[in-house]
Amino acid sequence: MKIRNTTIELKEKLNVDIKDIKLLQTAITHSSYANQKKGVEYNETLEFLGDSVLQLVISQYLYNSCRKKGEGYLTRVRSLIVCENSLYEIAKKWDLGSYLTMSRGEELTGGRTRVSILSDAVEAIIAAIYLDQGLEIAEKFILGNFETVIEKALRNEIIIDYKTKLQETLQKNGEVSIVYNLVKFEGPPHRRQFFVEVLVNGVSKGNGIGYSKKEAEQNAAKEVVLVKEKNNG
Structure with missing residues (x-):
């Protein structure tokens, strides 16, 4: 090489x-x-x-x-x-x-x-x-x-990343189960997109897409955080 x-x-x-x-x-x-x-x-x-x-x-x-x-x-x-x-x-x-x-x-x-x-x-x-x-x-x-x-x-x-921010927001009043599930991935290996959903106490609350599982998880958490901020604003 x-x-x-x-x-x-x-x-x-x-x-x-x-x-x-x-x-x-x-x-x-x-x-x-x-x-x-x-x-x-x-x-x-x-x-x-x-x-x-x-x-x-x-x-x-x-x-x-x-x-x-x-x-x-x-x-x-x-x-x-x-x-x-x-x-x-x-x-x-x-x-x-x-x-x-x-x-x-x-x-x-x-x-x-x-x-x-x-x-x-x-x-x-x-x-x-x-x-x-x-x-x-x-x-x-x-x-x-x-x-x-x-x-x-x-x-x-x-600035706290969205996964951490979501965890801190939801767990203020006690323990909450937060799970990120890989739903699917698409595309060739060099341009693969990952689709992730975030479950809060077993209920789907948000979805994210990214070119890595980390990125998709962050985007899923971001969706939930922004919705909560909008509702509280």
């Missing part, structure tokens, strides 16, 4: 000594490109690993610095730091969209600025650094790049 100059440029921008440059290339390769090029790896499994590494590092940081505030507080702050919107802010800081490898079709439909694609790529890059450099370097990288996000979360200055 030919290494693009943009991969080297990104490595320099991130200021991390990744020795296996192909690992970084995989981290910024979207499935739409891999579907057109036989044998090319893309970032889906790296994203899976990166999410876990990010969760661990942020959990440990909050445990060490805020443990006296209790599990509920730690969980809420962590959800703000590792949510899709926060990852998207990190991606914008890196100008990550300009480095991604994707199909022309995906690019023409806004793939380089799509929240779900960019946030997934951030997690994949974290995984690449972890696999290449180990947990200590990955931790240093995460805490350095997420410093502003962490500070904003601790000051409660981050």
